[in-house]
Amino acid sequence: GIQVEQSPPDLILQEGANSTLRCNFSDSVNNLQWFHQNPWGQLINLFYIPSGTKQNGRLSATTVATERYSLLYISSSQTTDSGVYFCAVMDDNYGQNFVFGPGTRLSVLP
């Protein structure tokens, strides 16, 4: 099945800093989503982005499907950005479920 990797596994930032999180996947996809899992465990939808670029406030994401990666940019980070960021993909080859990466754990320090 499709493999999903995320980097870095852990990231510590000072408030106000910018960061880039990466998601690599091993096969073509028809769905890619970025989630933020907050300290209470809730998976919050950030972007539905099987291809192209989207922006939402301080966050933006780019998926280059032909090169099998996606990037999540966080600018001017805030302590509330802390948590785990997951990339989830659906395989274009008869995939019927979302495969999650291992996540990037982000800690933003005041």
Added chain:
Amino acid sequence: GAGVSQTPSNKVTEKGKYVELRCDPISGHTALYWYRQSLGQGPEFLIYFQGTGAADDSGLPNDRFFAVRPEGSVSTLKIQRTERGDSAVYLCASSPRGPPALEAFFGQGTRLTVV
């Protein structure tokens, strides 16, 4: 409701007991997914429903796990003879349609603890 709702939020049960976990998807969403998340891990797929039928149950770990969605809306995940290793957060998600799926939305999860 406005989002995916899961009940209960927390469930503590004794080893060997039977439990049911409920998921209310977003109204009109035909695709429904169950995932399990252990501490420090990403969610792992259990089962996918398209309408009333289980289109893919390849993620169910063994025959103690079963799920239903009799009317194509609410789904129940059933675990028989629970074991301590079943302790995890069980997540449910729904999407307007199945593959190629549109954006999926997750509930807040049910934290199951088997003692």
